[in-house]
Each structure stands twice: as structure tokens, then as C-alpha cells.
Amino acid sequence: MAGAHTDTSLQRWFNRKGWINVTIAAPYVWLVLFFLLPFVIVIAMSFATRTPTAPPFSFGGEHPVLNTAHYARLFQDDLYIRAYLTSIANAGLATLLCLLIGYPMALGLTRVSPAWRNILLMLVILPFWTSFLLRVYAWIGLMGTNSWFNKLLTASWNWLVPTDWALRSIPMMNTNFAVVLVMVYSYLPFMILPLYANLEKLDRTLDEASMDLGSRPFRVFLDITLPLSVPGIIAGGLLVFIPASGELIIPSLVGNAGQPMIGRVISDEFASARDWPMASAVSVALLMLLVVPIMLYTHFEGKSHEKRKEGA
Amino acid sequence: MRRRSTFLVTMLCFGFAFFYVPILSMMVYSFNGSRLATVWGGFSTKWYVSLLSNRQILNAALLSLKIALLSATMATILGTMAGIALARFKRFRGRTLFSGLVTAPLVMPEVITGIASLMLFILMAEWIGWPASRGFTTVTLAHITFSMVFVTTIVHSRLSEADAAVEEAAMDLGSRPWQVMKDITLPIISPAIVSGWLLAFTISLDDVVITNFTTGPGTTTLPILIWSKVKLGVTPDINALATITVCIVGTGVAIAGVILNRAEKRRDRDARMAYQANQ
Structure with missing residues (x-):
């Protein structure tokens, strides 16, 4: 054991409380330098003017110091508004579908035996540990017009509908439908896990009491389980909605290039058009529209939750 | 109670099919002999060979x-x-x-x-x-x-x-x-x-x-x-790569699961023994 007598100089140095400062300062300085500073640059860049130099921007000189033209363009060119709307629609639909599939799965997980539950939870997490790209790739294989999956769906469709509605194959690739489907597939574990964590903690005796008093199972669900699981629904919803709204990979691989999502627009402005100020303005607008309201909401929701707990 | 639990079990089955059918399909097609990734051309391991020599x-x-x-x-x-x-x-x-x-x-x-x-x-x-x-x-x-x-x-x-x-x-x-x-x-x-x-x-x-x-x-x-x-x-060689990834990750997760399960059982047993010793 390293007692007081065998202290190394390093340990002595730590003991003079210097280690407290180091523990705070090292990650603090790192995040300020590599996370906060880049965002200050993005905000500043959104007011710069694009130039054909390298790096492709300038402040002042013959250009206005605070150039707000890029923000004006967000409203003038309907490309941007349409991209925001497409993103919100796709991400919102994906979140809703994740909830509709994930909620019963999470509830089901709380009702199976503990041995099964551990195995099934592993199976929920397993796809998350395999590569995200490969999971998107798996769907590219399934959605193509010659795949067994597409043929199966086409055959079912043709069997179901009158003959003049029959299709040779179902066009799935490069549509918004494909984007939503693959987003649901990729983000479903993010919905199931917080919901499961929330539902697992619920007090089952409330259900039983309500059942004993003559409620039907579905009423018990509506009156007790659902209201109590709202925090889980919100947590899961945010974990799906936020990354989905800024998604770049999925729309660029399976989406409709004519209806880009906002992540694609930012990436194209930056890399293809080399318009750093415009890409920055679109980014700032995305943060202001989606991310900042959500962060403020969770911040104040957390505060009021703490207050309720203290009051109780 | 009966009807709802049937519904939940159905949803669990559907959900896990949704999770794993694409992955299994990719694994099956990694052994496809045809260059056309969506048409079955007989069993072959050539994509693994081409992957490992790439x-x-x-x-x-x-x-x-x-x-x-x-x-x-x-x-x-x-x-x-x-x-x-x-x-x-x-x-x-x-x-x-x-x-x-x-x-x-x-x-x-x-x-x-x-x-x-x-x-x-x-x-x-x-x-x-x-x-x-x-x-x-x-x-x-x-x-x-x-x-x-x-x-x-x-x-x-x-x-x-x-x-x-x-x-x-x-x-x-x-x-x-x-x-x-x-x-x-x-x-x-x-x-x-x-x-x-x-x-x-x-x-x-x-x-x-x-x-x-x-x-x-x-x-x-x-x-x-x-x-x-x-x-x-x-x-097709991406299918082979995906299969290898899933196998490595699956094995890792399974081993971690067994270790965690054992640790949990040991903790339960220790807690029980400590409780009995205090009686």
C-alpha cells in the first residue's frame, strides 16, 4: 500500500489540492477549444461574405462587417424552407412510428420473465453495436426492385388490389418513404431503451388495484400506464427526433435528391458550393429552430421536476 | 389481460423480425455466388476471399x-x-x-x-x-x-x-x-x-x-x-464485411452478457447469505 511515507512527488502535488483544478480545467479547456470555439466561428461565419479566396470568406474591407444577406436568403429561396419542412416531416414521422412500434415492445419487455428479458434487451442493443452504415446498407439491398423483399411486397400488393392497380415492382429506393423507414430502423433502439427504463420502474400494484376495482385492461393502460410513462416518451422522442432531423447519411444513400433534408443542404453548401457563410447561416437557423428550443424545454422541465420532488 | 399480452407478444415478434430480417438477409447474401447482389447464384465464399485479400x-x-x-x-x-x-x-x-x-x-x-x-x-x-x-x-x-x-x-x-x-x-x-x-x-x-x-x-x-x-x-x-x-x-463484399462484423459483435455481446449474468447471480447469492448471517 502506498501510505503517507511512500508518497511520490506526483501524489504530493495532487494532495496540495492542485488535482481539483486539473480535474476541472483539463476537460473544460478541451471543450472550450474544440467545441465552443468552433460554434463561435460558425456564428461569426454566418455574418461573413463569401469570397473566391482560400479560406473562402472575408469580414469588413469592401464587404459589410455584419453581412445579414445569408439570413435574408433563407426566406427568399424556397429551397431552404422546403428542406426544413421535409426534415421536420420526415423526422416527425420517424419519431411517431418509433413510438408506435417501440412502446408496445418496451411494455412487452417489462412483462416477460427476467431470463428472457436479459436476452431480448441484448438483442435490442446488438444492432446498435454493429455499424450504422451497414444497417443502412442492409435496407438498400432489401428495397431494390429485384430483391426478394420487394418481390414479396409486390406480390402481396398485386394479390390485394384490383388487376389494373397491379405493379411490376414497388418503387422504394430514393423516396421519402425509404428515408423514414431506414430512420425508424436505425433509431428504434433509442426509443425502446428509455421507454423500457421508465416502464420498468412503474409500480405494478397501481395496475392491480385499478383492475381489482373493475377497470378493463385497456382503460388501465390509458389511465395509469400511459400518463406515468410520459417522461420516457419525451426522452425517447428527443433521442430519435434530434439526430433524425439533422440526418445526412440516410437521405444521401436512400433518399430523393430532389427533396433534400436540411443536413444535405448544409453539407452541399459547404462542400460543393464552398459557401461557408451560407452553410453557417443554415446551421445557425437549424439550431435556433430545433435544438435550442428542445434544450431549453428539457432544462426547464428538469428544473420543475426537481422542484416537484422537493415539494413532495 | 389475456388479449393485451397477446398483442404485446405479437409486437415483440414483429419488432425483432424488423430488427433482424435485414441483417440475416445480408448474411445469407454474403454467400451468394452471383455478382448481382440481389439474385441468388449458388453458394460461394468468394466474397470473403476477395474481402480478406483487399x-x-x-x-x-x-x-x-x-x-x-x-x-x-x-x-x-x-x-x-x-x-x-x-x-x-x-x-x-x-x-x-x-x-x-x-x-x-x-x-x-x-x-x-x-x-x-x-x-x-x-x-x-x-x-x-x-x-x-x-x-x-x-x-x-x-x-x-x-x-x-x-x-x-x-x-x-x-x-x-x-x-x-x-x-x-x-x-x-x-x-x-x-x-x-x-x-x-x-x-x-x-x-x-x-x-x-x-x-x-x-x-x-x-x-x-x-x-x-x-x-x-x-x-x-x-x-x-x-x-x-x-x-x-x-x-457483395460489403455483405461479407457486415457478416464478419455482426459475428464479432454478437460474440462480444454474448460473452459480456454471460459475465454480467454470473456477476448478478453472485451478488444475489452474497446478499442472501449476508441477510441470513444477520438473522
Whole structure:
């Protein structure tokens, strides 16, 4: 054991409380330098003017110091508004579908035996540990017009509908439908896990009491389980909605290039058009529209939750 | 009760089919003899041979592994420090900004983090000349930054659950801060540190978007290589790569599951014995 007598100089140095400062300062300085500073640059860049130099921007000189033209363009060119709307629609639909599939799965997980539950939870997490790209790739294989999956769906469709509605194959690739489907597939574990964590903690005796008093199972669900699981629904919803709204990979691989999502627009402005100020303005607008309201909401929701707990 | 549980079981079956049918389909087609990825052309292992003799893929995998090892280790050190700072040092100057800085990367769309980091690196090269070009260094720096906050979240929540009174008691009894850290705090958070490292490692190994922005010519990680191949369409050797990945990860998760299960059983047994001994 390293007692007081065998202290190394390093340990002595730590003991003079210097280690407290180091523990705070090292990650603090790192995040300020590599996370906060880049965002200050993005905000500043959104007011710069694009130039054909390298790096492709300038402040002042013959250009206005605070150039707000890029923000004006967000409203003038309907490309941007349409991209925001497409993103919100796709991400919102994906979140809703994740909830509709994930909620019963999470509830089901709380009702199976503990041995099964551990195995099934592993199976929920397993796809998350395999590569995200490969999971998107798996769907590219399934959605193509010659795949067994597409043929199966086409055959079912043709069997179901009158003959003049029959299709040779179902066009799935490069549509918004494909984007939503693959987003649901990729983000479903993010919905199931917080919901499961929330539902697992619920007090089952409330259900039983309500059942004993003559409620039907579905009423018990509506009156007790659902209201109590709202925090889980919100947590899961945010974990799906936020990354989905800024998604770049999925729309660029399976989406409709004519209806880009906002992540694609930012990436194209930056890399293809080399318009750093415009890409920055679109980014700032995305943060202001989606991310900042959500962060403020969770911040104040957390505060009021703490207050309720203290009051109780 | 009966009817609802049937519904839940059906949804579970549907959900797991949804999770695993695409993966299984990909695994089956990795043994497809045909070059057309969607038409069955007999059983063959040739895509595995072509994959394992593809130097480009092997080099990319090795590079991804190096970046992931380095960035996960750095992210774990910095992220653990931040988690300890948030959970145990209640008052220091700039604490509000600090707690904002460790949550913001979690909700930031990756595209924005990517272009923000790239602009920083380009301007740093202009202003101070370092990092001189984009590649291994810039990718690793970016990976450390966005994966360390995941470590912080895990360590912070583990340490918030643990009672600080034990550490305070040790201090009152004359232990030095370093001893308290070594003998009490670090053992409490060691499971969190391990899972934080694993998470940071996976996030780094899997990242496409941020790597895509911060990398330079000559530094092609495995996800970037796969992305450029997949953009051109379906190629059968990616099926083989996916099958190998799923098998490695599946084995790892299964082993971890067995170990955790045993540990849980041992804990239950110890708790029971302790309870009986007290009777």
C-alpha cells in the first residue's frame, strides 16, 4: 500500500489540492477549444461574405462587417424552407412510428420473465453495436426492385388490389418513404431503451388495484400506464427526433435528391458550393429552430421536476 | 389481460423480425455466388476471399482501429475528469457553462459539429500552423471531443447515485484527497469508466459524418471507405464485411452478457447469505 511515507512527488502535488483544478480545467479547456470555439466561428461565419479566396470568406474591407444577406436568403429561396419542412416531416414521422412500434415492445419487455428479458434487451442493443452504415446498407439491398423483399411486397400488393392497380415492382429506393423507414430502423433502439427504463420502474400494484376495482385492461393502460410513462416518451422522442432531423447519411444513400433534408443542404453548401457563410447561416437557423428550443424545454422541465420532488 | 399480452407478444415478434430480417438477409447474401447482389447464384465464399485479400479495406480497418483506440482512451480520461468535476465539485467558477458544454454535443446534429470542427481546423492551420494538414490528427481530435461527453454522462450519473458521505467520512478521518480518489471514488466509478470507454470506442469506430468533414486525403477510415463504396451501389463484399462484423459483435455481446449474468447471480447469492448471517 502506498501510505503517507511512500508518497511520490506526483501524489504530493495532487494532495496540495492542485488535482481539483486539473480535474476541472483539463476537460473544460478541451471543450472550450474544440467545441465552443468552433460554434463561435460558425456564428461569426454566418455574418461573413463569401469570397473566391482560400479560406473562402472575408469580414469588413469592401464587404459589410455584419453581412445579414445569408439570413435574408433563407426566406427568399424556397429551397431552404422546403428542406426544413421535409426534415421536420420526415423526422416527425420517424419519431411517431418509433413510438408506435417501440412502446408496445418496451411494455412487452417489462412483462416477460427476467431470463428472457436479459436476452431480448441484448438483442435490442446488438444492432446498435454493429455499424450504422451497414444497417443502412442492409435496407438498400432489401428495397431494390429485384430483391426478394420487394418481390414479396409486390406480390402481396398485386394479390390485394384490383388487376389494373397491379405493379411490376414497388418503387422504394430514393423516396421519402425509404428515408423514414431506414430512420425508424436505425433509431428504434433509442426509443425502446428509455421507454423500457421508465416502464420498468412503474409500480405494478397501481395496475392491480385499478383492475381489482373493475377497470378493463385497456382503460388501465390509458389511465395509469400511459400518463406515468410520459417522461420516457419525451426522452425517447428527443433521442430519435434530434439526430433524425439533422440526418445526412440516410437521405444521401436512400433518399430523393430532389427533396433534400436540411443536413444535405448544409453539407452541399459547404462542400460543393464552398459557401461557408451560407452553410453557417443554415446551421445557425437549424439550431435556433430545433435544438435550442428542445434544450431549453428539457432544462426547464428538469428544473420543475426537481422542484416537484422537493415539494413532495 | 389475456388479449393485451397477446398483442404485446405479437409486437415483440414483429419488432425483432424488423430488427433482424435485414441483417440475416445480408448474411445469407454474403454467400451468394452471383455478382448481382440481389439474385441468388449458388453458394460461394468468394466474397470473403476477395474481402480478406483487399489491402485497401484492411488498411482502412486498421486505421479506424488505431483512431478508435487512441480517441476512446483520451475521451475516457477527459470525460471521467468532467464527470467527477460535475458530480463532486458543486461550486466552481463557470460551472453552468461547463454543464452546458458537456450536454450540447449530445444533441448537436453531426453535420453541424462536422463543419464547425473543419472550419476550426482550417483556421487553426492559418493562424498558428497546427495541425498543418487534415488527417489522422484532426480526425482523432474531433472524435475525442464528441465521444468524451458520452463518458461524462455515464460517469456523472454513476457518481450521482453513489453517496458522497463515504468520501467525506474518509476525508474527515484524515485520508488525503488522492487516497480518497484512489481507494473510494475510482473503484465506485470503474464499471462506468469501462462502459464509457467501450461506448467511446464504438462511436469512434462507427462515425461517418464528422470523420467525413475532418479527414484529409490519404486518411480513409473504414466507414468512409464503406460509404464511398455504398454510394456507388450494392457490392457483395460489403455483405461479407457486415457478416464478419455482426459475428464479432454478437460474440462480444454474448460473452459480456454471460459475465454480467454470473456477476448478478453472485451478488444475489452474497446478499442472501449476508441477510441470513444477520438473522
